[in-house]
Amino acid sequence: MAERVGKILIIDDEESIRDGCRQILSREGYRIEDTGSAIRGLKMALKDVYDAILLDVQMPKMSGLDVLRKLKVESDISAHVIIITGYGSIKMAVEAMKYGAFDFLTKPFSAIELRKVVNNVLNACSAERPDGDIPDLVGNSRCMKELKDTVRRVAYTGSTVLITGESGTGKELVARAIQKLSSRRDKPFVPVDCSSLVENLMESELFGHVKGAFSGATQSREGRFQTADGGTLFLDEISNISLATQARLLRVIQEQEVPRVGSSKADKVDVRLIVATNKDLRAQVDSGQFREDLFYRISVVPIDIKPLREHRSDIIPIAHHYLNIYIKRHKSRVRRFSEEAEKSLMSYSWPGNIRELKNTVERLCVLCENEIVNQSNILYCGQHKDMKVPVINSHSGRMTLVDVEKEHIEKALHHFNFQIGETAKFLGINRKTLRAKIRNYNINTDR
Numbered sequence: 001m002a003e004r005v006g007k008i009l010i011i012d013d014e015e016s017i018r019d020g021c022r023q024i025l026s027r028e029g030y031r032i033e034d035t036g037s038a039i040r041g042l043k044m045a046l047k048d049v050y051d052a053i054l055l056d057v058q059m060p061k062m063s064g065l066d067v068l069r070k071l072k073v074e075s076d077i078s079a080h081v082i083i084i085t086g087y088g089s090i091k092m093a094v095e096a097m098k099y100g101a102f103d104f105l106t107k108p109f110s111a112i113e114l115r116k117v118v119n120n121v122l123n124a125c126s127a128e129r130p131d132g133d134i135p136d137l138v139g140n141s142r143c144m145k146e147l148k149d150t151v152r153r154v155a156y157t158g159s160t161v162l163i164t165g166e167s168g169t170g171k172e173l174v175a176r177a178i179q180k181l182s183s184r185r186d187k188p189f190v191p192v193d194c195s196s197l198v199e200n201l202m203e204s205e206l207f208g209h210v211k212g213a214f215s216g217a218t219q220s221r222e223g224r225f226q227t228a229d230g231g232t233l234f235l236d237e238i239s240n241i242s243l244a245t246q247a248r249l250l251r252v253i254q255e256q257e258v259p260r261v262g263s264s265k266a267d268k269v270d271v272r273l274i275v276a277t278n279k280d281l282r283a284q285v286d287s288g289q290f291r292e293d294l295f296y297r298i299s300v301v302p303i304d305i306k307p308l309r310e311h312r313s314d315i316i317p318i319a320h321h322y323l324n325i326y327i328k329r330h331k332s333r334v335r336r337f338s339e340e341a342e343k344s345l346m347s348y349s350w351p352g353n354i355r356e357l358k359n360t361v362e363r364l365c366v367l368c369e370n371e372i373v374n375q376s377n378i379l380y381c382g383q384h385k386d387m388k389v390p391v392i393n394s395h396s397g398r399m400t401l402v403d404v405e406k407e408h409i410e411k412a413l414h415h416f417n418f419q420i421g422e423t424a425k426f427l428g429i430n431r432k433t434l435r436a437k438i439r440n441y442n443i444n445t446d447r
Contacts, residue, residue, distance in 0.1 A: 006122045007049070010034035011041030011067065012056035012084060017107070021054060024111045025118060038062035045071055050079040052102075052121040057085045057092050065096060072100030080121045084109075094296055103159050104300070106254070113256075116270075120158045123183055134181075136173050138321045139314030143306045147174070154301050155181035160253070162298050163276040165305030168355030171276040172236060174305060179232040184272055187231030192224050195237040202245050207252070209261035225258045229269045238275040238298070239284055243291065250294045273298070308350040308357065315346055315357065322358050326365035330415075334368050340375040348380055356380075359428075366426070367411040379408060406441040409434070418445055 008030050010018050018034045026032050033050075035041045038059040045053055045067075053071070057064035064083060071077050080102035085092060096104065103117050134148050154161055155178045163171045172191060179189045197205050208223030224233060235241075241249065252258050253273065257266035275298045284290035308315065319337065327334055337345070350356055360380065368377045409427070416422040424434040438445060 006051045006118075007031045008033070008052045008054065008118065009041065009045055009048075009050045009079070010054045011038060011045075011059075011064070012036065012054065013038070013059045014056070017056070017084065021114060024114055028115060028118075030118070038064065038067050042067050042070060045077060045079065046075060052118060053079050053081045054105075055081050055083055055101075057083060057096070065092065065099065068096055068099050068101060082117055082121065094300055097159070097300055103157055117158065120156070120183070123156065134177050136177050136180075137170070138318045139311065140317070141311035141313045143311050144314055147303070147305065150303055151177050152181060154178055154303070156183070157301070158272055159300045160272075160298050161274045161301045161303060162281075163274065163303045163305065164281075165276075165278060166307045166353055167278045168353035169278075169305040169307060170354045171278075171305060172234065173354075174303060175232070175234045175274045175276065178274060179234075179272075182232070182272065184231050188228050189232050189234065190224050190228035191234045191236060193236050195240045197241075199242060202241060203248060204261050206245070207248065207258050207260055208267070210263045220260070223258065223260070225252060225269050225271055226267055228271050230271075232272045232274060235273070235275045237277055239277045239279045239281060239290060243289075246291045246294050250291065250297060253294075253297050308353045312346055315350070316342055318354060318357055319345055319361055322361040323365065326362045330362075330365045332365035332368070333371055334365050334373055335371040337373045338375070341373045341378060344375045344378055363408075366415050367408065379404065405437070406443065409437055409441065410443055413438075413443070413445065 006029075008025055010021050010032065011034070012018050012021075013036045015036060018036065022032045022034055033044065033048075035044060038056075039062055041053075041055070042062070055064045055067060068081055068083070071079070072081065081096075081100065083096045083101045083104040084107065085096075085104055086107050102121055105113060105117055134151060137144065137148055137151070151174060161175075161178060163174055165171055175191075176189060179185060192206070194202075204221075204223065206223050206225060208221055208226055210220045248259075252269075255266070256269055256271070258269050259266040281290055281295055281299070285292045285295050308318075316337075319342075323334065323337070326332060345357075352359075360378065363379065364373055364377060370377070409423075412423045412426055416426065420431050420434060424431045427434065429437075437443075
């Protein structure tokens with residue numbers, strides 16, 4: 001076999017691990033050097049240039065974390081470091097990622113897992129990482145620049161990512177951005193809202209089932225893991241899954257095998273996992289609502305998205321971004337915001353974050369009949385009760401809250417040609433509530 005471009009150093013005090021890794025990777029054509037001493041390995045890594053370093057955590061005289069700190073923090077070497085850790089040391093592996101480790105392997109690992117991680121490293125070494133903007137992530141504030149930089153760095157790894165942030169901050173947008181920059185960009189991206197899964201069917205939805213596995217299972221079907229095979233699986237609101245499902249999910253992540261409900265056989269899958277939550281998972285671990293071992297498994301690379309109120313300089317660019325989208329989608333007469341409207345957008349607290357801003361802009365494009373959006377055209381559906389946002393009728397100079405809601409519903413009904421379902425969906429309420437408001441406000445629904 002022709003020698004590949006790739007020089008790898010193995011630092012592990014277990015001779016069997018070194019021998020196994022050396023044989024597997026040598027057959028792949030990589031140049032391999034190894035040592036059982038952490039101190040000697042540190043000297044080798046600082047003296048020579050390697051593309052990848054396999055580094056054990058638990059070693060005598062000097063720990064792998066100490067070696068990692070000296071290599072990546074104090075010396076900033078170019079080699080990508082892959083941490084080797086035992087099952088009980090996953091927390092330590094997560095700590096290693098903070099010091100610059102590229103990925104980690106949990107003992108015992110298979111030849112397939114080893115080759116996969118090393119290939120990811122070598123691909124990252126040779127890939128040309130984009131330095132330009134990420135179109136889906138709008139904004140130039142310091143925290144947005146940091147977020148984009150993290151997305152670029154994380155995308156080329158195979159690491160599991162935990163995205164945290166308040167509701168509406170754009171966690172799925174970040175997950176999709178990671179997938180688009182990764183080597184799996186041409187493979188499926190499968191989003192799953194765990195909060196919408198019915199408890200007794202959750203495992204079937206995630207892992208699939210065979211015919212007859214339970215009442216109503218008239219045929220076998222794939223779960224979301226099988227659908228995402230080769231690509232990326234995004235589990236949103238992961239804190240909502242039960243402890244029993246958490247146990248099965250942990251096993252799937254460890255084994256990369258998915259046992260269908262009602263079957264003794266497991267499907268082999270290759271899935272990059274990205275999870276998200278708007279809750280404090282650490283607090284849920286402490287209260288016994290979330291498994292600690294699963295927490296460390298999914299939080300290899302944590303990404304926290306700041307709420308919109310903490311990067312207000314991005315509000316107007318984001319508003320313009322969605323304005324351009326919804327002007328075209330709804331063939332709106334709106335063209336731009338007035339100065340007063342922009343000041344109003346900037347001063348609002350946005351408890352619903354980017355999702356609320358996006359919905360506010362869409363409402364404007366649907367309901368506003370002017371080319372220029374004025375402050376009086378803006379209706380903040382998520383405003384706090386203690387906030388006073390002026391909503392003024394240009395004719396009378398004053399409107400009650402009832403008047404505002406009635407006019408808002410009437411405009412929406414007209415826009416959607418009095419289709420109750422479409423109007424209710426747009427307003428964010430159900431059909432029954434909409435019909436009740438139509439009766440209460442005596443709104444004429446004759447076309």
